[in-house]
Ligand SMILES: *[C@@H]1O[C@H](CO)[C@@H](O)[C@H](O)[C@H]1NC(C)=O
Ligand SMILES: *[C@@H]1O[C@H](CO)[C@@H](O)[C@H](O)[C@H]1NC(C)=O
């Protein structure tokens with residue numbers, strides 16, 4: 001008997017001009033996966049329907065759009081990307097030259113640089129039709145000064161699914177052909193469980209959880225708080241030697257799922273997540289692709305489960321089978337953001353909108 005279950009995870013479509021918020025429809029191909037979904041009592045993933053926007057007819061060529069990057073995030077200058085070459089987004093002019101301000105179709109403002117200084121925003125009058133984009137990828141716990149910016153921006157660009165311009169820290173892309181080799185370990189995964197943490201603070205839920213878990217299972221801790229990362233190695237290559245990875249977010253908020261998760265998937269490990277609730281992760285991932293700390297009543301029981309999987313590769317396969325059908329994409333900071341913004345500015349050209357409740361929305 002065929003078990004079919006239709007699920008949708010968010011991912012952009014590369015085969016057409018990007019729209020804002022485009023989930024792809026997927027069909028669960030593996031019978032085992034479906035059975036597991038049912039066993040886990042997982043409900044269907046519900047995403048907001050894509051906004052079917054009626055695009056103005058502008059001839060065969062999409063019209064040129066100019067977007068000004070007002071501040072480089074955190075003051076780190078990066079070369080502006082070629083959106084056509086990287087993402088197939090054509091006729092998009094990106095610049096950081098402020099002299100272009102009077103004729104830019106949109107400007108991207110990164111929150112950190114204006115958080116404490118509203119005069120860091122453009123002081124000249126806003127040209128007609130110009131979109132101001134509020135860009136922020138920090139969580140509300142690390143975002144201050146929001147109330148000063150009510151009614152200032154026209155579009156939001158964040159990791160939240162309900163942003164005007166939504167871009168997560170990573171996403172899955174469906175594979176066109178089932179990929180058998182992705183299941184074979186490329187490296188001997190002799191080691192059990194790793195965690196890379198740079199900002200250790202006893203007040204964080206993740207540190208408290210780690211302390212309890214470490215009573216029952218050994219965790220190799222890297223980063224400023226543990227063994228320093230080897231010079232020649234990045235997180236992904238370090239973590240490849242492990243079966244499991246602690247992808248614990250620094251704070252818990254709607255859709256706030258960062259590169260910690262996506263790096264771990266890229267490395268082929270099974271992530272153990274602490275962040276928003278399981279249902280929230282399931283907007284982005286098949287239910288068995290991760291283990292949520294809330295799946296177990298205590299860290300002791302989670303530790304027992306990990307040790308069981310470690311001893312029984314057949315059980316571990318449950319958490320890896322989805323890899324046949326998807327590949328993992330890590331969002332390119334900030335190239336992908338700028339190009340996605342450019343595309344969104346084009347799609348919203350004839351619209352007028354103002355972000356009135358920035359703080360209430362972002363902190364919800
Ligand atoms: C605020 O931003 C303006 C414009 O970039 C700058 O001239 C000023 O020095 C900044 N003020 C502070 C306190 O950083
Ligand atoms: C480190 O964590 C503390 C407590 O959560 C937070 O206040 C601080 O801003 C964090 N620092 C960085 C650099 O993220």
Ligand SMILES: *[C@@H]1O[C@H](CO)[C@@H](O)[C@H](O)[C@H]1NC(C)=O
Nearest residue numbers: 129130151154351352353354
């Ligand atoms: C952008 O927001 C400003 C401030 O509310 C508003 O005056 C302007 O009409 C908006 N422009 C567009 C193109 O949406």
